[in-house]
Amino acid sequence: MEIVIQLEQVSYRREQSEILKNMNWTVKKGEHWALLGLNGSGKTTILNLINGYIWSTLGKVSVLGELYGTVDVREMRKRIGWVSSSLQEKLHSNDKTQNIIISGKHASIGLYEQTTDQEVEQAFSLMTQLGCGHLFDRSYQSCSQGEKQKLLIARALMAEPRILILDEATNGLDFLSRESLLASIQQIAEQPEAPTILYVTHHIEEIMPVFNQTMMIRRGEVFRQGPSTQVLTNDTLSSFFETEIQVQQLNNRAWISIP
């Protein structure tokens, strides 16, 4: 079984505080993971370790079979797509939607190279796949928040990454836009050549059926990890949130409430 990400006894300390504590995590090919944790629990720190923006204080981090510390992390980053809300602000808003997507191939902000017909076709095909083909040739700034998120996912996919990180992808979306985006993510993940997806969220109902594994992080530690159906239960979620939680399964998703 091919291992995509491995964290072995990883700790990360800054000043006096231990931000991640003895974390063990293995992501295998064919799995898609949801990362669940309250604000400040350590999710972004884990993503920064995987992208090689920070180094663990203790333990080993391997990504796509490469042990960090022995590889060029800039090369690794080309194989990892990371979609976060901070990216949205950095892009040039006057650019055409397809150029925003094609710029993902060069990992650049703005497009400085001549695009080929093949790249334009690929961008259009990704837009269609994400249900936003009608946005072709529009300016990025004229698109809604939900549409922009789909374009950013298409942009990340343009580089054909092996790992796709979706970091709070539904922030600021209304109910319908959110459901539309989640359906697109589910479709992408179902494709045989899909990258391994890490889906970071605060919202349990966003854990689509394709996210077959869930890691719950609390105060810098793995609280529980494993198959989503085994982890997203009344008992586990109640002790995770330290309050009584009731889970209802609807369309293969877990919806929670406080009884």
Ligand SMILES: Nc1ncnc2c1ncn2[C@@H]1O[C@H](COP(=O)(O)OP(=O)(O)OP(=O)(O)O)[C@@H](O)[C@H]1O
């Ligand atoms: N460089 C640093 N120096 C000191 N503390 C840090 C540093 N980086 C992160 N932290 C702290 O580590 C904890 C985990 O932060 P992190 O950003 O990983 O959380 P998160 O789970 O992504 O939170 P959120 O959901 O709010 O984005 C926080 O308390 C944060 O303040």
